[in-house]
Amino acid sequence: MSKTEIVKVENLKKYFPVEKSFLEKLLTRTRSFVRAVDGVTFSVRKGEFFTLAGESGCGKTTTGKLVLKLIPPTSGKVFFKDQEITKLRPEELRLLRRKMQIIFQDPYASFNPRMRIGDAVGHPLEIHGLASGAEKRKRVLAMLERVGLTPPEQFIELYPHQLSGGQRQRAAMARSLILEPEFIVADEPVSMIDVSLRTTIIDLMLDLKRELQLTYLFITHDLAVAKYISDRIAVMYLGKIVEMGDKEEIFSNPMHPYTQALLSAIPVPNPQRKREPIKLGGEVPSAIKIPTGCCFHPRCPFKKEICTEEEPELIPTAADHFVACNLIK
Amino acid sequence: MQKQLLTVENLTVEYWARRGKVRAVDNVSFSLGKTETLGVVGESGSGKSTLGLSLIRLVPPPGRIVNGHVWLEGIDLLKLREDEMRKVRGRKISFIFQDPMTSLNPVKKIGEHFVELIRTHEPKISDEEALQRAEKLLEDVGIQPERINDYPHQLSGGMRQRIMIALAIVLNPCIVIADEPTTALDVIVQAKILDLLKDVQNKYAMTLILITHDLSIAMERCDKILVMYAGHMVEHAYIKDIYRNPQHPYTQGLLRSIPNIELAEQKLEAIPGSPPDLLNLPKGCRFWPRCSSAMEICRKTEPKLIETEPGHFVRCFLYGDAKK
Amino acid sequence: MNRLGVKRSMLARIVPGMASLTKRGLAGWLVILGAAIVASIIIMTLVSPWISPYDPSTKGINVGKPLTPPNSQFPFGTNDLGQDMLSRVISGGGIMLQVALLSVVICLLVGVPLGLFSSYIGGVFDRTICLVMDSVYAFPGLILAIAIAAMLGRGVTNMALSIAAVYVPSYFRVIRSQVLSIKEMPYIEAAQSIGAKSRTILFNYILPNVVPSIVVVATVNFADAILTAAGLTFIGLGVEVDIPDWGWDLTNGRRLLPSGVWWVITFPGIFIILLALGFTLMGEGLSELLNPKLGE
Numbered sequence: 001m002s003k004t005e006i007v008k009v010e011n012l013k014k015y016f017p018v019e020k021s022f023l024e025k026l027l028t029r030t031r032s033f034v035r036a037v038d039g040v041t042f043s044v045r046k047g048e049f050f051t052l053a054g055e056s057g058c059g060k061t062t063t064g065k066l067v068l069k070l071i072p073p074t075s076g077k078v079f080f081k082d083q084e085i086t087k088l089r090p091e092e093l094r095l096l097r098r099k100m101q102i103i104f105q106d107p108y109a110s111f112n113p114r115m116r117i118g119d120a121v122g123h124p125l126e127i128h129g130l131a132s133g134a135e136k137r138k139r140v141l142a143m144l145e146r147v148g149l150t151p152p153e154q155f156i157e158l159y160p161h162q163l164s165g166g167q168r169q170r171a172a173m174a175r176s177l178i179l180e181p182e183f184i185v186a187d188e189p190v191s192m193i194d195v196s197l198r199t200t201i202i203d204l205m206l207d208l209k210r211e212l213q214l215t216y217l218f219i220t221h222d223l224a225v226a227k228y229i230s231d232r233i234a235v236m237y238l239g240k241i242v243e244m245g246d247k248e249e250i251f252s253n254p255m256h257p258y259t260q261a262l263l264s265a266i267p268v269p270n271p272q273r274k275r276e277p278i279k280l281g282g283e284v285p286s287a288i289k290i291p292t293g294c295c296f297h298p299r300c301p302f303k304k305e306i307c308t309e310e311e312p313e314l315i316p317t318a319a320d321h322f323v324a325c326n327l328i329k
Numbered sequence: 330m331q332k333q334l335l336t337v338e339n340l341t342v343e344y345w346a347r348r349g350k351v352r353a354v355d356n357v358s359f360s361l362g363k364t365e366t367l368g369v370v371g372e373s374g375s376g377k378s379t380l381g382l383s384l385i386r387l388v389p390p391p392g393r394i395v396n397g398h399v400w401l402e403g404i405d406l407l408k409l410r411e412d413e414m415r416k417v418r419g420r421k422i423s424f425i426f427q428d429p430m431t432s433l434n435p436v437k438k439i440g441e442h443f444v445e446l447i448r449t450h451e452p453k454i455s456d457e458e459a460l461q462r463a464e465k466l467l468e469d470v471g472i473q474p475e476r477i478n479d480y481p482h483q484l485s486g487g488m489r490q491r492i493m494i495a496l497a498i499v500l501n502p503c504i505v506i507a508d509e510p511t512t513a514l515d516v517i518v519q520a521k522i523l524d525l526l527k528d529v530q531n532k533y534a535m536t537l538i539l540i541t542h543d544l545s546i547a548m549e550r551c552d553k554i555l556v557m558y559a560g561h562m563v564e565h566a567y568i569k570d571i572y573r574n575p576q577h578p579y580t581q582g583l584l585r586s587i588p589n590i591e592l593a594e595q596k597l598e599a600i601p602g603s604p605p606d607l608l609n610l611p612k613g614c615r616f617w618p619r620c621s622s623a624m625e626i627c628r629k630t631e632p633k634l635i636e637t638e639p640g641h642f643v644r645c646f647l648y649g650d651a652k653k
Numbered sequence: 654m655n656r657l658g659v660k661r662s663m664l665a666r667i668v669p670g671m672a673s674l675t676k677r678g679l680a681g682w683l684v685i686l687g688a689a690i691v692a693s694i695i696i697m698t699l700v701s702p703w704i705s706p707y708d709p710s711t712k713g714i715n716v717g718k719p720l721t722p723p724n725s726q727f728p729f730g731t732n733d734l735g736q737d738m739l740s741r742v743i744s745g746g747g748i749m750l751q752v753a754l755l756s757v758v759i760c761l762l763v764g765v766p767l768g769l770f771s772s773y774i775g776g777v778f779d780r781t782i783c784l785v786m787d788s789v790y791a792f793p794g795l796i797l798a799i800a801i802a803a804m805l806g807r808g809v810t811n812m813a814l815s816i817a818a819v820y821v822p823s824y825f826r827v828i829r830s831q832v833l834s835i836k837e838m839p840y841i842e843a844a845q846s847i848g849a850k851s852r853t854i855l856f857n858y859i860l861p862n863v864v865p866s867i868v869v870v871a872t873v874n875f876a877d878a879i880l881t882a883a884g885l886t887f888i889g890l891g892v893e894v895d896i897p898d899w900g901w902d903l904t905n906g907r908r909l910l911p912s913g914v915w916w917v918i919t920f921p922g923i924f925i926i927l928l929a930l931g932f933t934l935m936g937e938g939l940s941e942l943l944n945p946k947l948g949e
Contacts, residue, residue: 195543268548268590269584279521
């Protein structure tokens with residue numbers, strides 16, 4: 001791992017067994033799997049905003065959880081600063097939690113409804129034995145202030161249901177940051193928040209990144225937000241990365257047909273836009289029966305024979321631009 | 330000037346929450362011509378969904394329409410009896426609900442949904458004829474006609490939404506109201522559904538009211554826009570006018586806060602504060618606590634709607650004389 | 654923060670919360686009404702030595718002519734031993750309350766941990782326990798209680814044990830279904846992501862959210878225990894004759910009923926129903942209050 005990489009993922013896979021009905025269990029021997037993440041490789045550089053983008057079901061959220069080892073991988077490796085975390089014992093993993101944190105999509109459901117915000121935000125300190133009592137309270141107040149929940153003395157006493165969605169998400173950030181982590185996975189942090197409030201959360205994330213030297217793995221289906229906030233971006237489809245690279249590169253010169261279709265479908269607040277959204281046939285197939293060869297071929301307008309046979313690899317086409325497509329060599 | 334198909338005057342919807350009375354929709358007025366598309370834009374609590382439901386008189390209790398008129402082809406829908414209104418629903422004005430996953434009856438086949446709907450309005454029709462019409466519509470919305478024998482769970486989200494659209498147009502209504510039709514869908518499917526709505530609208534010469542929280546969609550796809558905030562209509566204009574000259578600070582704030590992928594460099598600006606609690610509305614203009622241009626008068630009096638240029642209405646003291 | 658601490662803090666929150674109950678609509682009033690009934694009966698039982706007009710035990714035999722109908726001297730009449738029924742009714746709730754309370758305590762000590770651990774751990778352990786619980790649950794409650802009480806013998810503790818044995822599966826089921834749904838919530842995942850151990854998650858995140866359901870089951874348990882205790886005494890599996898007890902009066906009163914003596918069975922019966930009703934109302938109201946709040 002180079003000096004600048006903080007997280008590296010190698011050929012990560014996660015297959016979920018499909019629940020069968022009782023009869024099926026009796027009569028059939030085969031097992032089928034949902035291939036949520038199917039061989040993903042990428043690395044995140046220190047201090048950057050790396051986005052995993054894609055539609056629902058593409059495996060981005062599962063990848064995020066795998067990176068934190070919230071769920072165990074089926075195969076593949078995850079490295080955090082040269083340490084392979086897939087092999088860690090529970091005790092070591094718990095220590096790692098101080099360095100790698102997560103912000104969830106649903107700001108309400110990610111808080112224990114019976115715990116006051118102050119207790120919830122301070123709980124990580126208690127768990128790791130870092131502070132308690134007055135010292136803990138001091139740190140919690142400071143963190144609440146940092147994320148913009150002022151006056152902090154007021155917020156510390158409130159229950160989650162007494163906060164608005166935007167405030168809860170700020171509290172979630174406070175909770176994730178109180179351990180002073182280096183790496184944060186943000187799983188669709190603004191998709192459940194009102195449009196007019198999203199910018200405040202996004203700006204907060206950017207400010208905190210600068211102040212605390214954080215690295216973010218940002219997961220989203222909203223490519224407009226991804227364009228605004230990312231440094232590098234990886235587009236996922238059916239558990240694989242189809243295109244990856246520098247944000248500007250990808251948005252100005254998308255090479256994979258899926259990326260092109262995706263970008264053309266994003267609505268733009270401009271009534272005069274002359275846009276022909278690329279029409280993709282069909283719908284996203286089930287992750288249980290992934291097509292052979294290139295997983296995108298059934299819907300690809302440029303499909304050729306080779307696409308049904310060979311699975312394309314991610315190959316570099318420019319300085320920081322990788323594409324997985326059989327027609328691009 | 331085209332004769333207006335739909336005219337809404339001072340529509341007000343209230344409901345009693347545990348802690349007090351809430352005006353979900355407060356004196357909304359607008360008019361819409363034939364084949365026009367209106368985008369109703371607002372965030373949570375703005376009242377946009379309630380507005381849509383009130384046009385078709387499906388506001389769930391404890392909500393009630395307490396005031397206003399909804400003129401459709403010369404008849405005030407709010408004055409009709411329930412049985413008369415039932416004849417109008419589906420036939421003259423139809424509604425596409427928000428969540429396709431739960432809006433279809435899971436124990437009925439797709440075909441049965443259509444037959445039931447058609448039969449309600451045309452009791453004499455035979456099963457075969459109804460199914461034939463349904464199959465034709467499925468083709469129109471891009472679904473293979475054989476799927477008419479499927480159950481809802483056998484279809485994907487995008488397909489279910491198409492079925493909802495087909496059900497909404499099968500009786501050839503003149504107005505279709507779509508409440509967040511694409512919120513639950515991915516962006517590629519979303520684009521296809523919106524294109525479909527446009528095609529259907531053109532083919533059947535329908536008027537469309539699109540309710541959404543996504544300003545980008547409204548700007549891209551609609552002719553006119555109505556911006557709602559805390560139950561009030563704060564701005565209403567043709568899209569080109571809003572784009573060229575957004576007047577209400579809320580509209581301006583929204584436009585500055587949504588990321589636009591076509592802009593190379595963009596600095597997003599947030600609107601400070603958060604949408605108000607409808608039970609505890611600020612005195613005066615509902616937006617003043619978040620408004621950078623708030624003046625003394627904004628804190629005391631509610632601004633009235635004024636027409637600043639032809640077809641462009643705004644509710645703000647920054648325009649016109651303050652005491653209009 | 655141990656289990657007991659959690660319950661104490663929950664209780665500490667409920668008591669001051671009573672004042673705000675009046676603002677919570679019908680459900681709040683149900684709880685207040687139910688609690689008032691229960692509290693009055695408890696207080697009445699506690700001060701009975703001072704307020705009963707006559708001695709309700711065997712020392713008070715023949716204070717009046719046996720089998721007198723209700724009149725001004727004996728508002729509830731007298732029984733066949735000449736004891737004042739009013740005094741017996743005032744003092745007779747003690748056994749039932751003790752049995753009910755003891756059975757609830759046993760259920761909490763057994764059913765709650767079992768429910769928590771079984772559903773959290775899952776796997777074969779969980780499935781075995783479920784099987785056992787479902788089998789017990791399948792029995793008609795009263796019959797099972799009778800069978801166990803018959804084996805154990807008379808006495809307050811044995812009655813409580815037999816009632817508890819019947820009721821533990823209910824606690825188990827309720828807790829288990831709650832835990833299973835809470836386990837899937839993002840805040841549990843959040844707790845894992847900050848490094849919390851399983852024990853911490855179970856006691857600090859899952860248990861506090863399960864407590865409202867426990868409270869509801871406990872109140873229903875109380876009500877049911879009252880009635881089952883009365884039933885057990887009715888069959889003769891209750892306590893000794895000397896202590897004044899509504900259940901005993903029911904048995905006695907039934908014997909006397911065919912001769913037209915209606916007052917011996919009626920008044921204790923009314924109070925049994927009242928006590929059970931009080932708990933049921935509380936349970937209904939609490940169920941309404943505590944559960945919708947989670948969805949608010």
